[in-house]
Structures are given as C-alpha cells and as structure tokens.
Amino acid sequence: MRTTGKWFNVFLCFLFVLSTLSFSQQTEAAADYVNVNKSVNPTQITTEGEAEVTLQIQGTPPVNVIMPSDVILIIDRSGSMRGQKMSDAIKSAKEFVDLVDLTKHQVGIVDFSSDTKALPLTTDAVQLKSYINGLAANGSTATGDSIDKAMEMLANHRPEAQPVIVLMTDGDATVPTVNPYQYAKDKALLAKEAGIVFYTIALLDTNADPTTSGPNILLKEMATTSSHHHFVLGSVGLSDIYKAIVREIGMASAYNIVVSDLVAPEFEIVPDSYKDNIPQPTVVGNQLQWNFLELKNSLLTFKYKIRPKDKNKAGTYYTSDLTSKLEYNDYAGAKRMKFLPAVQLSVKFPAPVITSVEANEGAPEGGNTITLNGTNFRQGATVTFGGTRATSEQFVSSTEVKVVVPQGAQGSVEIKLTNPDNQIALSNYKYKATPVVTSIDPATGPFKGENLVAINGKYFMPGAKVTLGDKSAAIVLVHPSVIKVTAPQAAAAGPVNVTVENPDGSKVVVANGYTYEEEIIEKLEITAVSPNKGLVSGGDYVVIDGKKFVPSTKVYFGTTAVSVGTFFSETKIRVTAPAATTAGLVDITVENTDGRRAVLVGGYTYEPLPAAPAPQITRITPNTGESTGGTTVIVDGANFTTQSKVFFGSVEGVSVTYFSPTRLRAYAPAGTVGAVDIKVVNKDLQEAVVTGGYTYVAPAMAPAPTVTSLTPNSAPLNGGTIVLVYGTNFVSGAKVYYGSTQAQVNNVISTRITSVLPQTAAPGQVNVRVVNPDGQEFILTNGFTYTELLPTITATTPNKGPLEGGTFVIIDGTNFDRNIRVNFNGVNVPVTYFSDTRIRVTSPSSVVAGPVTFTLTNPTGSQVSGTFTYENPVLPSPVITRLNSTSGPLSGGSFLIIDGSNYTTSSKVYMNGVLVPNTFFSVNRLRITVPASATPGTVDIYVENADGQRSNVVTYTYL
Incomplete structure (x- = not known):
C-alpha cells in the first residue's frame, strides 16, 4: 500500500514539472544554486573582546539556461559628461546593444540630465544605436527622475522576463535641490522592492578615491548587491563593465534571496558593525536578515561583529542559532532553503595583569603582607614567590589581592599570580637584608697586600663587592656567611674601613676593620x-x-x-x-x-790599549809622474790604518784612500821636477819613509786640436742653432769662434764640441776656430755658411672666398720683410704690413672656382707659397608648389607634372625613396612617368639638385 502511494506522488510531481519546464530545465532546477560559508575571526576572544562573523554566499547558476530580461539602460548626459566621457559612454552603450541577444531580451533607453528622455523597450538594434548616437551632454543630474522613468517603462515588462535597470552616471545627483542623494536612493529602493534588478556604474574622475567618492558611495548603496556595482576612473574600462553585465543578464540565478542569521543567546550584535554590507541587513534583536533579488554567479560577503553578553561566563559556543537559514527561489520558481553553517567561538576570561606591588621588598625570613594591584584577578587565584607558594592569599577584588610572603633567599624572585583558568600574571619581589660582619681574619696585613683575608658574618650575596679603604679587593669566594678576598696594596700604613656591598645595594661598613703594617722598602x-x-x-x-x-x-x-x-x-x-x-x-x-x-x-x-806596530812601505806604483800632479799612486806595505797619511816630500798627498792594512791610494800633488821622499804617518805618529821613492818629471806637450766637419754646416743668420763640431784633441774648456764671434759651448769631449750658433748681421761664409785652454788652436776656413731668413706661412684667414674677390685675407707666419711682395693667382696685390709675422691682402677676382696659389717674396728673393680657394655662389634649394595630380592607379604609367622653382637640368626626382627619370622643361617645371606600385597607399615625392639641396616633400596616393 505504501509503495503504491509513493509512486502515485512521484507521478503527480512529474506531471507538474513537465507542464512547466522542458526536460533540461527540470535537471537544472534540481540542483543547488547557492553555496554558503561562515567563519569567525578570531576564533578565541576574551569576555571583553569582539569577533567578526563573515558570511560568504556564492551563486552557482545552471548551465545553458537563459532567463529573458527586459533591460533599461539609464545613461547620464549631464554637463559633466562632456568630451571623452560622453564619447566613451555612447561607444560602450552601442557595444552593449551589439552584445545583447535581442532574440531573448529587450532593451530600452532612458537618458537624463536636467530632463529625462526615453526610447521604449525594443529588439531593434539599429534603432537603439541610432538613438544612442544622438545623445549630447548638457545640464544637471536628475538621477532619481531617471529611475522613476525606467520603473514606468518596466511596469508592463513581459511576464517571463526579469526587469533590469543598468544606471551609468559620472556625478553627484543634483536634482531635486533638496537632498538629491536620498531622493535617488529612495527611487532605487522602490525599484528593487518592485523586483527590478539594479546595476550601477560610476564614472569617477581619474584621480578620485573610490572609498571616499560621493557618487561611488551613492551608486554602491543603490545597487542590488555590492557585486551589482562597478566603477571606472575616467572612462577607461567602461566597455569591459558593460560586457560583464551583458554576460550576467539572462543568466539563470537564485532569486528573492533571504538570509536569516540568528545570533546565539551567549552573544550580542555589536551595533553598526554591519553598516558596510550592501545590501544592509534588517536587525531585530539578535537576528540579522538580508534580502536581495538575485545572486547570479557572484560571491557576496556579509560581515558583522558579536561580543559576549555575560562578562563572567567563559566557554565555547556556536555563534548562531542552528536554525539560521538561507531561502531563495530557483529560476523555475521553486522555493529552496538551506541552513547556514555553524561555527564555534571560544570565550575565555581576560588574562590577569599585575600593575604594581605595594611593599615589593622584605627580609628573607618572610612573614610580611604585601598587596598586588592589577586587573582581571579572580576568586581562587594562587600566588608564588620564586616557585614557593605564598603563606596565605586573600582575594579582595578583581584588582587587588593581599598575600603573606613566604621565607626565601636573598635576591629578586618572580611573583606569579595564577587564576583558576591557569592564566597568569607576573611581577618581581626582592628579598633584601643588610649584610652583617661578625669578624675579619686576619685583621692586619702587609703594606703590599696580596694576602688572603676572610670576612665572616651573614647575608652575603653572590656578586658582593669588598673594599679595604678606597681600594677594591679581589673576590676569592662568596658564601652567605663568609667572603674571602685578596688584600690590595695599601695607599698608606694604618687602619682602614672594610665595606661589604651586596648587588642589591645593601651594604655594611666596619670602621677601621683592617690595619696595614708599615711598608718595608729595599734599597737600590x-x-x-x-x-x-x-x-x-x-x-x-x-x-x-x-x-x-x-x-x-x-x-x-x-x-x-x-x-x-x-x-x-x-x-x-x-x-x-x-x-x-x-x-x-x-x-x-x-x-x-x-x-x-x-x-x-x-x-x-x-x-790602556797595547802599542800599535809602526807602518812599513814595500812598493810604490807608479814611482814617477808629471810635475803638474794628479797621478794616482798605490802604496803597498803593512800596519796602515784608516787615519794614515801619505806625504810626497813635505806635501801631503791628495784624497788618501784606505783599502786595507797593507794598501793605500793617494793622488800626487804638484811638485818640482826631481826625486822626493814618500812617507806614511799613522795617527800615533809612527811613520815609514822611502827616500827618493817618487820622481817628478816634466809634463809632455799636448797635441793641437783639429776640426774635420760641422753638423749642420749652414743655418739662418739669426743664430740659436745647435751645431756639432767634430775633430780631435778637444780639451775641456775649449772655445769655438764663428768668424770673430765666440759661441756658447754646452759640452766638450775629445772628438766633439756641442755649440750654440751666434747670430750675425749678414749671410755668407765664416771661418770656424777652436782654441784649447793651452792656447793651441785650429781654423777651418769658410767652415760655416750663414743663410738669410726664409719666410714661412702658419695660417691663412679666411682660406676661401667668392669668385668676385674682395675678401680681406690675413696671412700669419714668420720672417716677413717690410717690403715683402704678394702674387695672388698671378696677380700682384697690395700688401698691408703689420709685423714680421702678419700681413693682409685683398683677394682679386677669379673666373674659375677652386684652389689657387699665392706667393710671398722677400726683397732678398726668398719665397713661400700658400693656397686660397675660390667658391661658386650658393644656389637656392628647389621648391615644389603643386602636382597636376595627387593620386592614381597602382599600375602607374601616367604623366605627373611637378611645378615649382629653382630646378636645374641635373635635378633628380625621388618617389617613395626611389629615383624616377624626369624631363626638364624649365627652372619651374619637371615631368615624370608614375611608376607602378604593388600596394595602395601614400608615398613621398621630393626633388634633389646636384649640390645636394632637397625640396619640400609632397605626397601622392596609389588607389
């Protein structure tokens, strides 16, 4: 019986679905078109904290299902849309029309500024684009009125079609004058309540900030959801937005979505934490409800914050009631419902904090009461001091706990307060006691210190310091009841104070606790x-x-x-x-x-030193030399010293050099012809003598000089030339004469003298005479020739000029005579004489262009030549003024007349960069035959003369 009833119900459902949808639509309608995700951040808070709940609702439209739409494009044509914005708006709107499938959708236009105009819904793309083309920017911005007009046009939309408004505007709503923003928002709300899907596009200024822009905020609030709102900076990207909207229009969707989220009783909604949602929810008590018309394939994100209601209750709770749900109609009109995901939020008490400790130090014996001040203390909290439980704890309030300090060791310890939920707060406490010295052993010691001293007592801490007088003692050992140190050296004998100071600043001073004995001083x-x-x-x-x-x-x-x-x-x-x-x-x-x-x-x-032996002479080499002196003489023997002296007769030798105890060297002084004694005398005045050991002889006569050649053997008469005199028997100090004038001598060797030629008054040959210091000389008859000074040219300014002549030409150089003559291209020209280095002439005329020679001639006949270039006159560049035709077929072949000026018989014509043969008619006309071209388009034409000058460029078009 139950089986029969089941199949009967299925059969009835099948008949119902079959009567309303195609088979493919039945398959799609059975799917779930909405996915919901919920999260909370953070996942744990204190009873005083807040958490943000995020709902993410993702549309998943069916594939291949098209829902007909009746779309009204609302286009802003107010004055602020002038220029590029209006052009881009028109272009993008026409692209929208081209993209919409007008076999399924209808499109109408509402355009507005101060007034509102419209084109009714139609499927005629040509009519729509023609209407859009006629839009012109001017006037104010009546945004609300345009929505009114669009609702009026959609009031009778097709029953099967979804009514849609797409609003595009660039400015603030300005009509009516009283609260135009709210007026526009109210009209948009009426449209959405009427079941119209509302898209908005904001055209913002290029530098606008979308987060603060008034028009952007207004339009975002007017849209069906945040995903139905778009903006562009300037108008760049407007076409892409229209294309994206076209893709959504007609897309089957979830419709009439209602999201009901009931916050769990353990929490309350933080007021206004949901204000940034588009659309904003309706909030009643602990329930938030969002309503919107469609979802498409968008991802909507809704956020709000919650906080614990009871500040004294901790635990882990669901953020929402498990009955929270999302309801919608699918594209077939069927009601759908799904529960919202459940997420949990952990709530804990805030951690305790100790802000101060009253009486935060005390004796190691403990037993004193201290007060902990802070926040978030809880009944049952425990307190430890360095791990030791307080003797007792008294919870006074969430901000105060009193404890009795347990016994502890000297030094700082950590106070830890632990709440029943094991959260802790930390602070510090110091066990502190003044050290006590009961004895010092030994109480006396040596002046130099270095002895071990034991200080007995109690309350000594690791790191304690000891001073004897004003000097620190080196610590050897620290124990709570004894400190051992090495005594430092005393500043003075006698008693000194002993000071013990703990690291916590507590200290004790034992007056005259240690005595230094008198210092024992050892003598040098x-x-x-x-x-x-x-x-x-x-x-x-x-x-x-x-x-x-x-x-x-x-x-x-x-x-x-x-x-x-x-x-x-x-x-x-x-x-x-x-x-x-x-x-x-x-x-x-x-x-x-x-x-x-x-x-x-x-x-x-x-x-005393032992007596030194007397010197001895065994040989003198050489034992003769000229009476002029200077002969190098080697004296061999024995017992010579570095202070030994050598005498030639009674005259001491020159520059005596000590080589060894057996050899000396000296230069013979000048003497008279004959034999003299050689004597060596040491510093201790012991001496050795060789009688007649050296003989002076008369000097031999030196050979006379000879001159064989001079290099160079001629030079200008102004002198200064370096002349090398070659020959034999030249002696240092030799002199050279050119004629009767002595020359400067720079260097003399036996076969060459380097001299500087003196100047002379007239050109010609002179004798060259060399005289040695001994008066012997040599004369080379007519050995050197003085030549006259030749003119030179170093610069010609300018070095070119016109054929007609008349150019002032400055000629720079050297050795110009006051009566110098200039022949310029065969013409003797007048000369203006400035100095021996500068003259000026005027160029004569020439019949031929090109370089010519000019010659400078001094009265002596010496010459020098230069060049000067005559230039042709500069011709004007060619100019094209007209073509008899500016276009022609690709095959070419037609005559093209090029009129202009300054053409020559050698002018060339270039077309598209290629030389084309031409016919010269006159200086004002050329003719070419147009060559064929492989491709249509415009090419350049210009004329170039033989001197390289080009005309202006004109164009010719191949059709």
Whole structure:
C-alpha cells in the first residue's frame, strides 16, 4: 500500500514539472544554486573582546539556461559628461546593444540630465544605436527622475522576463535641490522592492578615491548587491563593465534571496558593525536578515561583529542559532532553503595583569603582607614567590589581592599570580637584608697586600663587592656567611674601613676593620760587577748584580751613561762598557727613574790599549809622474790604518784612500821636477819613509786640436742653432769662434764640441776656430755658411672666398720683410704690413672656382707659397608648389607634372625613396612617368639638385 502511494506522488510531481519546464530545465532546477560559508575571526576572544562573523554566499547558476530580461539602460548626459566621457559612454552603450541577444531580451533607453528622455523597450538594434548616437551632454543630474522613468517603462515588462535597470552616471545627483542623494536612493529602493534588478556604474574622475567618492558611495548603496556595482576612473574600462553585465543578464540565478542569521543567546550584535554590507541587513534583536533579488554567479560577503553578553561566563559556543537559514527561489520558481553553517567561538576570561606591588621588598625570613594591584584577578587565584607558594592569599577584588610572603633567599624572585583558568600574571619581589660582619681574619696585613683575608658574618650575596679603604679587593669566594678576598696594596700604613656591598645595594661598613703594617722598602744596591776591568776602547759586556733594578735603570761608568742592554731581573742587568779617554779606576753608578741611586766606588778599571806596530812601505806604483800632479799612486806595505797619511816630500798627498792594512791610494800633488821622499804617518805618529821613492818629471806637450766637419754646416743668420763640431784633441774648456764671434759651448769631449750658433748681421761664409785652454788652436776656413731668413706661412684667414674677390685675407707666419711682395693667382696685390709675422691682402677676382696659389717674396728673393680657394655662389634649394595630380592607379604609367622653382637640368626626382627619370622643361617645371606600385597607399615625392639641396616633400596616393 505504501509503495503504491509513493509512486502515485512521484507521478503527480512529474506531471507538474513537465507542464512547466522542458526536460533540461527540470535537471537544472534540481540542483543547488547557492553555496554558503561562515567563519569567525578570531576564533578565541576574551569576555571583553569582539569577533567578526563573515558570511560568504556564492551563486552557482545552471548551465545553458537563459532567463529573458527586459533591460533599461539609464545613461547620464549631464554637463559633466562632456568630451571623452560622453564619447566613451555612447561607444560602450552601442557595444552593449551589439552584445545583447535581442532574440531573448529587450532593451530600452532612458537618458537624463536636467530632463529625462526615453526610447521604449525594443529588439531593434539599429534603432537603439541610432538613438544612442544622438545623445549630447548638457545640464544637471536628475538621477532619481531617471529611475522613476525606467520603473514606468518596466511596469508592463513581459511576464517571463526579469526587469533590469543598468544606471551609468559620472556625478553627484543634483536634482531635486533638496537632498538629491536620498531622493535617488529612495527611487532605487522602490525599484528593487518592485523586483527590478539594479546595476550601477560610476564614472569617477581619474584621480578620485573610490572609498571616499560621493557618487561611488551613492551608486554602491543603490545597487542590488555590492557585486551589482562597478566603477571606472575616467572612462577607461567602461566597455569591459558593460560586457560583464551583458554576460550576467539572462543568466539563470537564485532569486528573492533571504538570509536569516540568528545570533546565539551567549552573544550580542555589536551595533553598526554591519553598516558596510550592501545590501544592509534588517536587525531585530539578535537576528540579522538580508534580502536581495538575485545572486547570479557572484560571491557576496556579509560581515558583522558579536561580543559576549555575560562578562563572567567563559566557554565555547556556536555563534548562531542552528536554525539560521538561507531561502531563495530557483529560476523555475521553486522555493529552496538551506541552513547556514555553524561555527564555534571560544570565550575565555581576560588574562590577569599585575600593575604594581605595594611593599615589593622584605627580609628573607618572610612573614610580611604585601598587596598586588592589577586587573582581571579572580576568586581562587594562587600566588608564588620564586616557585614557593605564598603563606596565605586573600582575594579582595578583581584588582587587588593581599598575600603573606613566604621565607626565601636573598635576591629578586618572580611573583606569579595564577587564576583558576591557569592564566597568569607576573611581577618581581626582592628579598633584601643588610649584610652583617661578625669578624675579619686576619685583621692586619702587609703594606703590599696580596694576602688572603676572610670576612665572616651573614647575608652575603653572590656578586658582593669588598673594599679595604678606597681600594677594591679581589673576590676569592662568596658564601652567605663568609667572603674571602685578596688584600690590595695599601695607599698608606694604618687602619682602614672594610665595606661589604651586596648587588642589591645593601651594604655594611666596619670602621677601621683592617690595619696595614708599615711598608718595608729595599734599597737600590750594587753587589758585584763582572768583569770589573777592560780596555779604554770599551765594547765589553759587563754584568752588574744587585737589588731593585728596573728595565729603565741607567748605568754610569764614571760620568758616561749607558742604557741597560739586557734586563734579567731586579737583581741582574747587563750593559756594554763605553770607551774611555784615559786608563784608570771609575765609579759604577746605577740610577732608577724614582731618583734612587747606588754607587760602587772604583768598581771598574780601564786599561790602556797595547802599542800599535809602526807602518812599513814595500812598493810604490807608479814611482814617477808629471810635475803638474794628479797621478794616482798605490802604496803597498803593512800596519796602515784608516787615519794614515801619505806625504810626497813635505806635501801631503791628495784624497788618501784606505783599502786595507797593507794598501793605500793617494793622488800626487804638484811638485818640482826631481826625486822626493814618500812617507806614511799613522795617527800615533809612527811613520815609514822611502827616500827618493817618487820622481817628478816634466809634463809632455799636448797635441793641437783639429776640426774635420760641422753638423749642420749652414743655418739662418739669426743664430740659436745647435751645431756639432767634430775633430780631435778637444780639451775641456775649449772655445769655438764663428768668424770673430765666440759661441756658447754646452759640452766638450775629445772628438766633439756641442755649440750654440751666434747670430750675425749678414749671410755668407765664416771661418770656424777652436782654441784649447793651452792656447793651441785650429781654423777651418769658410767652415760655416750663414743663410738669410726664409719666410714661412702658419695660417691663412679666411682660406676661401667668392669668385668676385674682395675678401680681406690675413696671412700669419714668420720672417716677413717690410717690403715683402704678394702674387695672388698671378696677380700682384697690395700688401698691408703689420709685423714680421702678419700681413693682409685683398683677394682679386677669379673666373674659375677652386684652389689657387699665392706667393710671398722677400726683397732678398726668398719665397713661400700658400693656397686660397675660390667658391661658386650658393644656389637656392628647389621648391615644389603643386602636382597636376595627387593620386592614381597602382599600375602607374601616367604623366605627373611637378611645378615649382629653382630646378636645374641635373635635378633628380625621388618617389617613395626611389629615383624616377624626369624631363626638364624649365627652372619651374619637371615631368615624370608614375611608376607602378604593388600596394595602395601614400608615398613621398621630393626633388634633389646636384649640390645636394632637397625640396619640400609632397605626397601622392596609389588607389
């Protein structure tokens, strides 16, 4: 029986669906077209906090189902739309018409400014675009009136069609003058309540901020949902928005959506936290309800905030009642419902905070009561001091707890207050006691310190410091009942205070607790000197034993000071004995930098040096030389010293050089012809003599100089030329004469003299004479020729000019005579003489262009030439004024007359960059035959003359 009833019901449903929809539509209507997601952030709050709930509603339209729509395009044509905005609006609206499927949808137009006009709903695309083309911007912005007009036009929409308004405007609503914004919003609300889907497009200024723009905010609030609102900056992207709306129009959707979200009783809605939603919900008590006409494939996001109602209740709760739901009609009109997802929110009490501790330090014995001030303390909270539970806790209020401090060790510890929910608050407490000294052992010690001292007592802390007097003692050990230190050196003998200071600042001072004994001072002393004697020449190592030596100790041998060479210890040093002038006993004195001295009388004996052997001479090389002196003489022998002297007779030799104890060298001084004794004398005046050991002979006569050639052997008469004189037997100090004039000599070697040619008055040949210092000379007859000064050209300014002549030409150079002549291209021209380096002439005329020669001639006949270029006159550039035709067929072949000016027989015509043969008729006309072209389009034509000058460019079009 139940099976029969079941199949009967199914059969009835099938008949009902079949009567209203096609088979494909039945399949789509069975699907779910809305997905809902809910989340909360954060997922845990305190009883004093807030959380934001987010609902995300995603449309999932059926595929291949088209819902007919009747669409009214509302287009703003107010004055602010002038220019590019209006052009883009017209273009985009026409594209909208082209994209809409007018076999299923109808489109009408409402255009507005101060007034409102309309084109009724139609499927005629041509009529729609023609109407849109006629829009012109002017007037105010009556946004509300345009919506009124659109509702009027949609009042009788097709029953099967969804009524749609698409509003595009760029400015604030300005009509009526009283509250035009609200007027426009009210009209939009009426439209939405009438079941009209409302799209809005805001054309904002390029630099506008969408989040603060008045028009953008207004239009967003007017749209069916936030996804039905769009904006562009300027008008860029307007076409894309229209295209996106076209894709949505006709898309089957969820309709008449109602979202009811009932907030759980543990929470309350934070007022106005939902104000940014489009559309805004209706809020009654703990329930929020959103109503909107359609969803399409959009993702809508709604947000609101909640907070706990009871500040003394914690736990984890659902944010909404489980009956919260979403209802809608599918495109077939069937009612659908689904429950909203459930999410949980954890609520905890706020963590405790200790803001202050009254009486935050006390004795280690504890037992004192302190007060903890703060927030969020709860009944049953416990308190520990460094992990030790307080002796007792008294909960006074959520901001005050009193506790009895337990016993603890000196130092800072952590106070931890723990609420029953295990949340904690932290602070600090200090166990503090003044240290106590009961004895100091030993109570006396040496002046230099370094002895161990034990300070007995209690309440000593790690890190404690000890001072004896005003000096810190090095810590060896710290124990709560004893501190051991190393005593520092005393500043003075006698009692000093002993101070013990803990790291927490507590301290104790024991007056005169420690006594320093008198200082035992050792004297500086010499006990031994080894060796205690040496030669007067010094240089021996001497070791001195004694007491209280320092590295900076100075040592005196008699009155001669020496530094310590090696410091072994304060009882042993080593020095190097200085040299002495005489033999005998000297005192040894040591002196420290503190002024202390010690003397060992007669502590060191200087002994005389042993007698040196007398010098000996065994050979003299050479043993003869010229009486003029200067001969290098080598003396060999024995027992020579660095102070040895050599005498030639009674005259000391020049520049004696010591090579070794067996060899000396000296330069013989000048002497008289004959034999002289050679004597070597050492510093100790011992000497060796070779009688007649060296013989002076008369000097030989030097050869006379000869001159073989000069380089160069001629030069200008103004002198200054370097002339090399070649020959033989030249001697340093030789002189050179050109004619009777002595030349400057820069260098002399035996075969060459470097001289500087002196100037002379007239050109011609002169004798060259070389004279050695001994008066011998050589004359080279007519050995050098003085030449006259030749003119030169260094610059010609300008170096070119016109054929007609008349150009002033400045010629710069050298050696110009006052009576210089200039021949310019075969014509003698007048000369203006400025100086021997500058003249000026005027160029004569020429019949031929190009370079020519001009010649400068001094009265002596010397010449120099330069060049000057005659230039043709500059011709005017060609000009094209007209073509007899500006277009023609691709095949070409027609005559093209090019009229203009300044053409020549050598003019060339270029068409599209290619040279085209031409016929020259006159300076004002050329003719070409138009060549064929492979492609249509415009090409350039210009004329170029032989001098490279080009005309203006004109164009010719291939059709």
